[in-house]
Amino acid sequence: MNWITNYVRPRINSIFSRRDTPENLWSKCDGCGTMLFHRELRENLNVCTSCGHHMAITPRDRFTALFDGGIFTEIDVPTPLEDPLKFRDQKKYPDRMKAAQKATGEKEAMLVAEGEMGRTPIVAAAQDFSFMGGSMGMYVGNAIIAAAERAVELKRPLILFSAAGGARMQEGILSLMQMPRTTVAVQMLKEAGLPYIVVLTHPTTGGVTASYAMLGDVQIAEPNALICFAGPRVIEQTLGEKLPDGFQRAEYLLDHGMLDLVTPRTELRDELITITRMLMGQPPAVAGDLPAPGDVADATPPETAEEQPAEAPQK
Amino acid sequence: MTNYLDFEKPLAEIEGKAEELRAMARANEEMDIEAEAAALDKKAADLLQDLYKSLTPWRKCQVARHPERPHCRDYIEALFTEYTPLAGDRNFADDHAVMGGLARFNDQPVVVIGHEKGHDTKSRILHNFGMARPEGYRKAVRLMELADKFGLPVLTLVDTAGAYPGKGAEERGQSEAIARSTEKCLQIGVPLVSIIIGEGGSGGAVAFATADRVAMLEHSIYSVISPEGCASILWKDSEKMREAAEALRLTAQDLEKLGVTDRVIPEPMGGAHRNRDAAISAVGATLKSLLAELEGKTPKKLIKDRRRKYLDLGSKGLAA
Numbered sequence: 001m002n003w004i005t006n007y008v009r010p011r012i013n014s015i016f017s018r019r020d021t022p023e024n025l026w027s028k029c030d031g032c033g034t035m036l037f038h039r040e041l042r043e044n045l046n047v048c049t050s051c052g053h054h055m056a057i058t059p060r061d062r063f064t065a066l067f068d069g070g071i072f073t074e075i076d077v078p079t080p081l082e083d084p085l086k087f088r089d090q091k092k093y094p095d096r097m098k099a100a101q102k103a104t105g106e107k108e109a110m111l112v113a114e115g116e117m118g119r120t121p122i123v124a125a126a127q128d129f130s131f132m133g134g135s136m137g138m139y140v141g142n143a144i145i146a147a148a149e150r151a152v153e154l155k156r157p158l159i160l161f162s163a164a165g166g167a168r169m170q171e172g173i174l175s176l177m178q179m180p181r182t183t184v185a186v187q188m189l190k191e192a193g194l195p196y197i198v199v200l201t202h203p204t205t206g207g208v209t210a211s212y213a214m215l216g217d218v219q220i221a222e223p224n225a226l227i228c229f230a231g232p233r234v235i236e237q238t239l240g241e242k243l244p245d246g247f248q249r250a251e252y253l254l255d256h257g258m259l260d261l262v263t264p265r266t267e268l269r270d271e272l273i274t275i276t277r278m279l280m281g282q283p284p285a286v287a288g289d290l291p292a293p294g295d296v297a298d299a300t301p302p303e304t305a306e307e308q309p310a311e312a313p314q315k
Numbered sequence: 316m317t318n319y320l321d322f323e324k325p326l327a328e329i330e331g332k333a334e335e336l337r338a339m340a341r342a343n344e345e346m347d348i349e350a351e352a353a354a355l356d357k358k359a360a361d362l363l364q365d366l367y368k369s370l371t372p373w374r375k376c377q378v379a380r381h382p383e384r385p386h387c388r389d390y391i392e393a394l395f396t397e398y399t400p401l402a403g404d405r406n407f408a409d410d411h412a413v414m415g416g417l418a419r420f421n422d423q424p425v426v427v428i429g430h431e432k433g434h435d436t437k438s439r440i441l442h443n444f445g446m447a448r449p450e451g452y453r454k455a456v457r458l459m460e461l462a463d464k465f466g467l468p469v470l471t472l473v474d475t476a477g478a479y480p481g482k483g484a485e486e487r488g489q490s491e492a493i494a495r496s497t498e499k500c501l502q503i504g505v506p507l508v509s510i511i512i513g514e515g516g517s518g519g520a521v522a523f524a525t526a527d528r529v530a531m532l533e534h535s536i537y538s539v540i541s542p543e544g545c546a547s548i549l550w551k552d553s554e555k556m557r558e559a560a561e562a563l564r565l566t567a568q569d570l571e572k573l574g575v576t577d578r579v580i581p582e583p584m585g586g587a588h589r590n591r592d593a594a595i596s597a598v599g600a601t602l603k604s605l606l607a608e609l610e611g612k613t614p615k616k617l618i619k620d621r622r623r624k625y626l627d628l629g630s631k632g633l634a635a
Contacts, residue, residue, distance in 0.1 A: 084573070084632035085564045089549035138629050145626065167517075167539045169549060172563045173575050176539040179518060180525040180625040183498050187622070207539070209490035210478075210518040215498060229490035229518070230480030238480050248485060258488050 029053055045265045054202060054222050054265055058104075059111035059126035062161060066124060066269055072115035075123070077108070077146045080138035085172050093170040100132045109134050109164070110143035114150060117159075118273035118285045123151040126161040129203070134164035136208050137171040141178035144212055148185035157195035157276045162213040166206020179211040186215045195279040197272065200227050200250070200259070218275055220261045220268070221250035227258075318588075320377045323366065329359040363585045370534065372560035376542055378534040379513045380476075383588040385595055386445075387414055387429035387472045390512065393592075394599040395420055395427060401461075403454060407487060410451030412443040412479070415458050420470065421603060426462035428455050428523060429472030432513070445514075446479035449492035452522050456492075456499045463503040468606060471509040471523040476541065477516035496522035501622060504614025508605045510598055511535045511567075511576070512587075527621050528605040530578040531567035532594065534586055537575065538565035564633065572633055578605070 026035045031053025041048070045065055046055040057065075064070040087093040101107065109131040114123045125147040127134045134140075144160070151158040167175040189196045198216030200209075202225035209229055221227060228248040236243060246252045250262045263271050273285050319327040333355035336348045370378065378384070391398050395418035402409040415428035432445035455471075462469045478489055500507060500523070509526035515537030524537070531537060540548075542560035547553035570576045580601050587594035609617065 080629065081632045084629065085562070086633065087562050089558070089562060141629075169540055169545050169563070172539055173537060173565065173570060173573060174629045176517060176521055176537075177575065177625065177628050179494075179521045180497055180501060181628065183494070183501055183525075184622045184625055187498070187501060207518050207521075210493035210522075211497060212494075214488075214491040214494040228485055229478060229493070230485065234480045235482060235485065239482065241482070243482060247482070256486050256488075258491060 030055055047265050052223065052264065054224060056129055056163075056202070057265070058130065059106075059128050059161070062126050063111065063113050063115075063124060066117055066272075067113070067115040068117065068119065072113040072124075075112040075114055075146055075150050077110070077112060077139065077143045080142055083170075084138070084174055085170070087170040087172065089170075096132065096170065104128065104131045106131055108139040108143070109137075110140045112143050112147045112150075114154065114156070117269065117276075120273055120276055120280070120282065120285070121154065121156050122159055122276060123147050123154065123156050124159045124161070127163045127208075129163040129165075129201075132168065133166075134162075134208075135166060135168035135175070136164055136178050136182075137168035137175045138178065140164075140168075141181045144182045145185045148188045151194055152188055152192045155192070155194065157197065157280060158189055159197045159199065159272060159276070160212065160216070161199045161201055162204040162208055163201045164204060164206070164208040164213075166208055176207065179207050182212040183215065186212055190217075195276055197275065199268065199272075201225050203227070205229070205231055217279070218261075219259045220263050220271070221253065221259050222265055222268070223250055223262055225250045227253055318381065318383055320374070320381065322374055322377070326359060326362050326366065329355055329362065333359065360584075363589075367585055371557070372536075372563070372566050373542060373557040375534045375566050376514075376536050376556075376560055378586045378588075379536045381586060381588045382434070383591075384513055385587055385591045386434065387431040387474055387512070389591065390472055390595055390598060391418065391427060391429070393595045394602070395425075396422075398427070401454075401458060404450040404457060406450070406453055408448075408450045410443075410448050410454060411441050412445050412447040412475070413451035413454055415455060417467075420468075420606075423468070423606075425468045425470055426458050427470045427472070428458055429512075430475040430519075430523075432474060443479060445475045446477060447475065447519055448479050448481065448484040449487045449489050452478075452492035452496040455496050455523060459496075459499045459503050462505050466505055468506040468508070468609075469503065470602060470606075471507070471526065473509060473511045473515050473520045473524050473537075474513035475516045475519045476514055478519035478522075490518075493518045493522045497525050500525035501625070502618065504618055506606060506609035506612070506617060507621070508602060508609070510580070510602065511537050512598065516541065525621075525625065527609055527617060527624070528578070529576045530580055530598075530601050530605060531570060531576045532580050532587060532598070533567055533582040535567055536565040537567075537570055538563050569633065574628055574631060 025038050027038055027041055029036055029048040031048055032051035034050040046057045063072050083093045109128045112125045147158055186196055196216050197218045198213055200221040204213050204227050226248055232243055253259045254262050277285055333352045336352045340346045340348045398418040400416040414431045418427050430445040431442045433439035433442040459469055507526040508528045509524040511531040513535055517539055542556035543553045545559040546555035567579045571579050580597050583590035583593040
């Protein structure tokens with residue numbers, strides 16, 4: 001039974017989800033429990049159509065929705081040393097990595113890409129919470145540095161979507177060292193005068209918030225995202241005191257002056273276009289000029305032959 | 316009265332016996348116990364050497380947290396002159412977990428910043444056990460800016476279990492404060508030398524230890540998470556801290572191999588708390604030589620080299 005639930009079923013699921021034919025046509029909203037038609041939910045970017053609850057979205061799906069026509073080019077990330085500490089807890093680190101790769105179909109916890117968003121050229125990076133809790137290890141550090149270097153090279157803004165439980169313990173001190181490393185990356189952008197916009201998504205905690213995720217020129221969060229350094233459980237254990245409702249949620253941080261905006265995922269793309277175009281001194285986007293995400297026919301033709309659709313458009 | 320760690324119990328027994336004998340001899344002058352007491356002293360010294368020759372990572376954590384270990388204040392008092400504390404973040408409060416100000420180090424004016432844990436119940440509470448709130452990091456940022464403006468080197472002494480996990484600290488932007496402090500470390504055009512004198516706990520330590528040169532005392536630790544925290548997450552059992560301490564590679568010796576620390580400062584036999592003066596002067600000598608290595612570098616070069624150092628970090632594993 002264990003073997004079937006732990007191994008066979010995820011395999012089958014991953015094969016099906018790659019083909020965009022979910023085995024189950026309905027998903028249940030984590031927030032209100034409403035049964036939602038899978039395709040409808042996907043079209044609404046995994047935001048519940050009934051209560052507005054934001055469920056997780058993979059970096060690939062996010063980019064498909066973000067970039068014009070769902071077209072983007074992945075940026076190569078230098079591969080770091082595998083298992084630098086020979087870390088072993090109850091499992092070996094390389095085994096945990098393989099399991100995460102199998103379950104997500106991704107190489108690591110961050111995806112970096114370039115492309116156009118509302119005909120505005122950008123570089124984007126998105127963290128994948130489903131990959132070992134989005135944890136920040138050397139690869140994530142390399143990804144952010146690669147994103148910043150590419151943005152500087154192309155003179156484009158960098159938009160970063162954060163989602164992480166924190167540092168990757170299996171890389172020990174080297175995961176901690178990603179705090180200064182990624183801060184250097186942010187400084188590269190600042191010195192080049194390029195916008196660095198952070199979108200904090202649920203959850204963004206620990207060393208990630210204490211470095212690149214809090215250093216944006218503009219800080220936006222998705223509704224109800226948990227954003228903190230020390231998690232609520234740690235604080236409750238330390239202080240033995242009950243925390244207020246909504247503590248460390250996006251709206252609470254907004255109230256306390258820690259964020260610029262809280263924006264629903266469905267309105268995020270338009271807002272990002274507006275903000276980046278102003279910061280880049282570009283003319284306002286013309287509404288009719290904005291190709292709908294996922295609608296290839298209306299999209300800007302690919303700049304280079306290298307650009308290719310990351311995923312077949314839906315429908 | 317020495318504070319013994321659990322693994323030092325046999326040592327406590329022997330040293331206790333020697334102490335008892337001497338006390339008896341003082342009460343009764345006819346007793347001649349010196350030979351016996353000396354034999355016990357020798358036995359204790361051998362045992363101490365045995366215990367400290369190869370401390371396990373978990374035992375190093377215990378030594379690093381030893382309550383009698385010299386703390387930031389002790390180093391500042393002994394190694395600096397004209398120490399002038401500067402307080403406050405100009406925003407909300409003065410955080411006593413972080414002390415800092417102007418001082419002279421070998422007559423050279425510098426800015427010194429460090430975590431202070433306190434040495435008794437009252438001072439520990441005052442200093443919040445060395446766990447800084449956002450105001451502590453913002454004070455550090457302010458002091459680093461001051462140093463940068465007037466061309467003074469910055470010396471940081473790191474000794475914290477980590478940033479304080481509290482409601483107010485979170486509300487006032489703990490993570491942003493740490494991020495800004497790390498950012499400031501990477502921006503200042505003056506020499507920045509950091510010594511980890513006890514615990515280098517996670518983000519709270521990085522915020523001060525992102526430096527041109529980082530040195531660690533022999534039995535200090537520097538880690539992404541406490542061994543107890545790591546054990547409770549990965550082993551689901553906080554009692555597995557010994558295994559976690561082992562796996563995390565948090566000792567000064569391992570961190571030197573990984574390139575995270577540039578130098579390991581030897582401690583007196585039995586740890587810095589057994590001979591505080593020797594430990595403090597060893598730190599002083601290291602500070603002096605590391606500052607000398609940075610002498611004559613232009614602000615631009617300092618910043619460039621510091622950033623390069625962090626970008627390159629992690630390219631070699633332990634195997635090398």
